[in-house]
Amino acid sequence: MSQSPVTPTARPRRPQLNLTVRERRLLSPSMVRVVMGIDEPERYADVVPPEKYVKLVFLDPAGEHPSPAPGQNPDYWELKESLPGDRQPVTRHFTIRRYVPERDELWMDFVLHGDEGFAGPWAARAEPGDRIIALGPGGKWAPSAEAAWTLVAADDAAIPAALAVVEALPASARGEVVLEVGSPRDVLAVTAPAGMAVRWVFRQDAAPGDTRALVRAVQEAGWPAAPEGVQVFAHGERESMKALRDELLGRRGLAREQVSLSGYWAQGRTEDVFQAEKKQPVGQIL
Ligand SMILES: Cc1cc2nc3c(=O)[nH]c(=O)nc-3n(C[C@H](O)[C@H](O)[C@H](O)COP(=O)(O)OP(=O)(O)OC[C@H]3O[C@@H](n4cnc5c(N)ncnc54)[C@H](O)[C@@H]3O)c2cc1C
Structure with missing residues (x-):
């Protein structure tokens, strides 16, 4: 993936991952797991558990959040620069619950907190084949093995x-x-x-x-x-x-x-x- 230009004062741009839903599994009445395949696994180089997260991108806050078509993943950073304020993509932080390298798969667990918002309602209805963009991963914290x-x-x-x-x-x-x-x-x-x-x-x-x-x-x-x-x-x-x-x-x-x-x-x-x-x-x- 080509690196986006970074100005000295700008935050580094997180890489874009294109994900395809493989499975939705209800874990409890308040939590749903969405299993997603990584479209270009070679981009996903630096995952070190445990506290890694991504920003999920909801493309059109005024619309129905259409799934990008296969092979036609829009570039988040281009959209962010070109769209007017009321059409800007919305982002939401989510933890990578598990990375399964042998299947190029990420698991994310979403709280079902009702109909408000983007991520919770999206996860509640996610179907195999749905596509979503993630930015990241980020997160540096890891527990110390030395702690008493x-x-x-x-x-x-x-x-x-x-x-x-x-x-x-x-x-x-x-x-x-x-x-x-x-x-x-x-x-x-x-x-x-x-x-x-x-x-x-x-x-x-x-x-x-x-x-x-x-x-x-x-x-x-x-x-x-x-x-x-x-x-x-x-x-x-x-x-x-x-x-x-x-x-x-x-x-x-x-x-x-x-x-x-x-x-x-x-x-x-x-x-x-x-x-x-x-x-x-x-x-x-x-
Ligand atoms: C680093 C990081 C990792 C995170 N990892 C996860 C994760 O793995 N799973 C997860 O479910 N969340 C996670 N979150 C929290 C998640 O980003 C927020 O809950 C987010 O607001 C959900 O977005 P939304 O679009 O569903 O709702 P929003 O549009 O942000 O909010 C709509 C309404 O729902 C309420 N709301 C939002 N979240 C909750 C909640 N959990 N319980 C009750 N009401 C809520 C808001 O207060 C608001 O009134 C993480 C946050 C961070 C910073």
């Missing part, structure tokens, strides 16, 4: 990343995995090292993004006496992550380098608003 105790905490949107992290831990890892979903019907199978206790917590009637269940579960985890050697991966709704920041860096006394803390979405905000708010105090977690 690991906490992995996530809500639904970050569960794909959290499970990829848990699968990447060494067999000797010790710690806890705390996963928040709506109800016991949303629980998924987890493969974790024997020393990682897995605990599911339920929002029950509270709305997604309600901070209490996840924060309480993190407070109640079997923390070691001292923070040395602890590592934390905590990703999810923005306000939950702010509450966890106070818990982890404040009450628990962890250093910033010990913690991967990231907001994945914000209640009542589309991703565009959520991303734009990162430049304002309300959007800042660390």
Whole structure:
């Protein structure tokens, strides 16, 4: 693939991957997996699990998001430069739950959060043969094999990343995995090292993004006496992550380098608003 020109001040352009849906599989009432083939696998060179993500591209926000025809994948960066503001493609971040190199395949797991938005509704209806553009992958964080105790905490949107992290831990890892979903019907199978206790917590009637269940579960985890050697991966709704920041860096006394803390979405905000708010105090977690 030819590299797009980069001006000194511009962010590097992520490579474009053209994907074709192979399968849609319901994992729980609130989560669907879409298995996608990579059209040009030679472009997909740098995948190192676990926390890799792409930006999925929804081409025409004013229209029906038509699937690009085979062999006619539009160039995202050309469209971005040429289309007027109200026709700009929309992008949404999604974790690569698994990369299967022998089948040139990516798995992505989508929260079914209703009819609003682009990505959730697209995944709910994705059919074999549908095509979509992804930009990336990005994401650098990986768990340290040296950590004495690991906490992995996530809500639904970050569960794909959290499970990829848990699968990447060494067999000797010790710690806890705390996963928040709506109800016991949303629980998924987890493969974790024997020393990682897995605990599911339920929002029950509270709305997604309600901070209490996840924060309480993190407070109640079997923390070691001292923070040395602890590592934390905590990703999810923005306000939950702010509450966890106070818990982890404040009450628990962890250093910033010990913690991967990231907001994945914000209640009542589309991703565009959520991303734009990162430049304002309300959007800042660390
Ligand atoms: C690095 C990264 C990786 C991510 N990986 C995943 C992933 O693997 N799977 C995944 O499902 N999400 C993931 N997310 C979160 C996802 O990008 C957002 O949830 C995104 O807003 C979904 O886009 P949408 O078009 O469906 O909804 P939008 O158009 O962005 O939002 C429409 C409405 O739905 C609400 N909404 C959005 N997401 C949720 C949710 N999870 N629960 C309840 N309400 C919601 C919004 O607040 C808004 O009111 C990731 C985010 C980041 C930053």
